[in-house]
Amino acid sequence: MARLIIEAGRSESQYWRDLWRYRELFHFLAWRDLLVRYKQTVVGVAWSLIQPLLTMLVLTFVFGKLGKFPSGGGPYPLMVLCGMLPWQFFSNALAGSGGSLVANSNLISKVYFPRLVIPASTVITSLVDFAISGAFLIVLMFWYRYLPPLNILLLPAFVFLAFAASFGVGLWFAALMVKYRDFKFIVPFVVQFGLYISPVGFPSTVVPAQYRLLYSLNPIVGVIDGFRWCILGGTQVMYWPGLALSVFAVVLLLVTGIAYFRKTERTFADVI
Amino acid sequence: MSEPVIKVENLSKRYLIGQQRSKEDGLRHVLEDAVRAPLKWLSGHKTEPKPQRDEFWALNDVSFEVQKGEVVGIIGRNGAGKSTLLKILSRITEPTKGRIQIDGRVASLLEVGTGFHTELTGRENIFLNGAILGMSNSEIKRKFDEIVAFSEVEKFLDTPVKRYSSGMYVRLAFAVAAHLDPEILIVDEVLAVGDAGFQNKCIGKMQNVSSTGRTVLFVSHNMTALASLCHRAVWLESGRMVGEGRSRDLIADYLNRHKTQNANANLPLIEKPRTGTGAARFTALEWKRVAPINGSNGAFHPGDSISITVEITAYVDVYDLNAGVTLFDTSAYRLVDVNTALKGEFVTIKAGRKASVTFVLQELLLKPGRYVVELWLGRGGIEDVDFVHEAGAFEVQEDMEAVRHTETFPGAYQCRFTHTIDKQ
Numbered sequence: 001m002a003r004l005i006i007e008a009g010r011s012e013s014q015y016w017r018d019l020w021r022y023r024e025l026f027h028f029l030a031w032r033d034l035l036v037r038y039k040q041t042v043v044g045v046a047w048s049l050i051q052p053l054l055t056m057l058v059l060t061f062v063f064g065k066l067g068k069f070p071s072g073g074g075p076y077p078l079m080v081l082c083g084m085l086p087w088q089f090f091s092n093a094l095a096g097s098g099g100s101l102v103a104n105s106n107l108i109s110k111v112y113f114p115r116l117v118i119p120a121s122t123v124i125t126s127l128v129d130f131a132i133s134g135a136f137l138i139v140l141m142f143w144y145r146y147l148p149p150l151n152i153l154l155l156p157a158f159v160f161l162a163f164a165a166s167f168g169v170g171l172w173f174a175a176l177m178v179k180y181r182d183f184k185f186i187v188p189f190v191v192q193f194g195l196y197i198s199p200v201g202f203p204s205t206v207v208p209a210q211y212r213l214l215y216s217l218n219p220i221v222g223v224i225d226g227f228r229w230c231i232l233g234g235t236q237v238m239y240w241p242g243l244a245l246s247v248f249a250v251v252l253l254l255v256t257g258i259a260y261f262r263k264t265e266r267t268f269a270d271v272i
Numbered sequence: 273m274s275e276p277v278i279k280v281e282n283l284s285k286r287y288l289i290g291q292q293r294s295k296e297d298g299l300r301h302v303l304e305d306a307v308r309a310p311l312k313w314l315s316g317h318k319t320e321p322k323p324q325r326d327e328f329w330a331l332n333d334v335s336f337e338v339q340k341g342e343v344v345g346i347i348g349r350n351g352a353g354k355s356t357l358l359k360i361l362s363r364i365t366e367p368t369k370g371r372i373q374i375d376g377r378v379a380s381l382l383e384v385g386t387g388f389h390t391e392l393t394g395r396e397n398i399f400l401n402g403a404i405l406g407m408s409n410s411e412i413k414r415k416f417d418e419i420v421a422f423s424e425v426e427k428f429l430d431t432p433v434k435r436y437s438s439g440m441y442v443r444l445a446f447a448v449a450a451h452l453d454p455e456i457l458i459v460d461e462v463l464a465v466g467d468a469g470f471q472n473k474c475i476g477k478m479q480n481v482s483s484t485g486r487t488v489l490f491v492s493h494n495m496t497a498l499a500s501l502c503h504r505a506v507w508l509e510s511g512r513m514v515g516e517g518r519s520r521d522l523i524a525d526y527l528n529r530h531k532t533q534n535a536n537a538n539l540p541l542i543e544k545p546r547t548g549t550g551a552a553r554f555t556a557l558e559w560k561r562v563a564p565i566n567g568s569n570g571a572f573h574p575g576d577s578i579s580i581t582v583e584i585t586a587y588v589d590v591y592d593l594n595a596g597v598t599l600f601d602t603s604a605y606r607l608v609d610v611n612t613a614l615k616g617e618f619v620t621i622k623a624g625r626k627a628s629v630t631f632v633l634q635e636l637l638l639k640p641g642r643y644v645v646e647l648w649l650g651r652g653g654i655e656d657v658d659f660v661h662e663a664g665a666f667e668v669q670e671d672m673e674a675v676r677h678t679e680t681f682p683g684a685y686q687c688r689f690t691h692t693i694d695k696q
Contacts, residue, residue, distance in 0.1 A: 003373065005374075006361070006372040006373075008370070022406070028399065028400055031400075039392075039432075106386060108364075110382045110386040111404055112364050266366045267366070
């Protein structure tokens with residue numbers, strides 16, 4: 001029989017086992033969010049396609065046509081979309097998971113389960129959206145009769161990197177938001193700001209070489225570069241030191257995010 | 273006796289009052305402190321210890337044990353720490369001090385319908401709520417039909433819950449929770465919802481749970497339910513444990529304590545707290561034994577016939593009112609209910625006049641104990657004209673001449689009986 005000890009400050013040895021026991025909850029909460037999102041909408045899931053389409057057109061027009069940024073070889077819209085998909089995944093996940101604990105405060109104050117499930121399931125929700133809008137990328141590739149290179153086999157690794165980055169930052173924001181509602185204002189700002197300082201509408205090659213490494217401290221830079229490298233292949237040159245730095249930044253964010261979340265999690269119910 | 277399944281030792285929980293004021297406790301203060309700390313260090317001052325913020329001990333040094341298969345009630349007034357205790361036991365919040373050891377799978381039910389989403393259909397909510405309460409997908413699928421049958425909302429399974437009546441909502445929510453299958457069940461005040469019929473169904477379900485040898489911890493303000501469900505009770509009073517013991521005894525003590533603390537007990541009837549329109553009021557209440565005539569005077573004994581007379585004063589003209597008297601035992605269990613309407617009679621009084629109504633309760637076979645008298649004047653289901661919950665209380669004592677051996681057994685009804693013993 002399982003024996004459970006509850007004590008002050010006891011870091012629960014059962015935590016990870018509980019996380020496994022509640023594994024179905026990840027999928028149920030994500031399923032709930034998806035289901036609820038498209039209830040009483042007319043076009044439903046199509047919103048996941050309309051949004052990236054329109055954003056892509058605007059970014060292509062502003063950066064490609066007005067700003068005359070180089071596309072690095074391939075069609076400009078395709079380049080933009082390769083940056084936009086991971087960016088939208090990241091920003092949706094961030095906005096969602098940042099507020100997720102507060103939005104589910106009724107659950108937190110009434111039921112026990114590993115709290116990590118809540119922000120994780122919002123990231124999963126965003127991942128599903130990402131997969132749906134990914135279909136749009138395939139359509140666009142057919143449109144341009146574009147055949148991706150073999151690099152595309154490495155794409156899952158970068159999806160995973162994007163997931164880790166979103167989850168790491170999301171955990172930080174979610175935990176901080178419980179105590180400091182200031183983050184209600186900070187998160188949308190970060191998301192808005194991030195669109196401009198990340199290479200979404202333009203390739204990161206336009207960043208002057210001496211700032212390139214510094215630029216890669218932004219973990220999304222590595223993710224977006226990776227996506228472009230996988231999908232657009234030869235036309236994009238991978239900047240490896242930058243990627244290494246981005247990966248390092250992601251790992252750091254994820255590890256500290258989990259640690260901070262676990263540390264504050266115990267008091268969520270009292271503070272929220 | 274076997275090892276306890278729940279062992280609570282010296283459990284305490286402190287809340288800082290400041291902690292709950294999350295607005296003042298914002299980021300600004302943390303930033304301020306962060307800026308000040310190095311400055312203070314530079315100027316050579318030691319950071320003075322922060323003034324202790326207001327503390328509040330929601331639980332203070334509570335210890336008890338629960339054996340396997342026991343149903344234990346937790347009683348106490350609002351703010352006594354009952355809910356905090358359950359929250360710690362269900363791992364929602366951490367204790368400040370102390371230790372709890374639990375052997376077995378715990379499910380807690382602190383609220384009905386936690387995690388229900390109003391946009392989702394009943395069917396979808398069953399799965400969602402089940403998962404949140406810790407059921408696996410296959411477990412929910414297996415019990416799905418049972419849950420639906422219990423909830424009585426089959427027809428509306430594919431309707432969003434936001435279109436449900438509140439009764440349907442609660443029934444569905446409880447149905448999911450009732451099909452949890454833990455070794456230890458922790459329940460907080462969930463029976464306070466729904467209509468009487470459904471409440472009885474819930475209590476039945478809880479009795480089932482306990483009869484299958486599972487352990488239940490139960491908080492409720494419904495003393496009747498507590499007394500009938502729980503074997504044992506723990507009594508909390510402002511965070512401390514005041515007592516534990518057999519639930520009937522403890523509940524009686526608890527109700528007595530709060531009665532004596534109730535300053536209203538000694539007020540004259542006219543000044544007692546009451547509700548109702550006040551068009552007419554009970555202005556006097558008296559009771560006396562009418563049979564047997566020859567019994568010892570003063571005290572009531574089981575089997576006595578008692579007459580209860582109430583005087584009603586009308587302040588405006590009142591017509592066709594029903595007047596009633598109800599008796600409760602110390603566990604707040606409703607025992608006797610008499611009123612004029614039952615005999616087809618109603619009370620009509622002109623303004624400024626009085627009327628008396630006398631009920632004779634024949635051969636009232638009550639067990640020895642204290643009984644509370646409640647008075648009601650009104651139109652059933654339409655209006656209360658005067659409603660006095662605790663108009664008075666009387667004692668029933670053991671009749672020493674009629675009984676050869678006395679021992680107080682629980683229960684309300686003192687049956688008259690004869691007996692024979694056949695020796696073969």
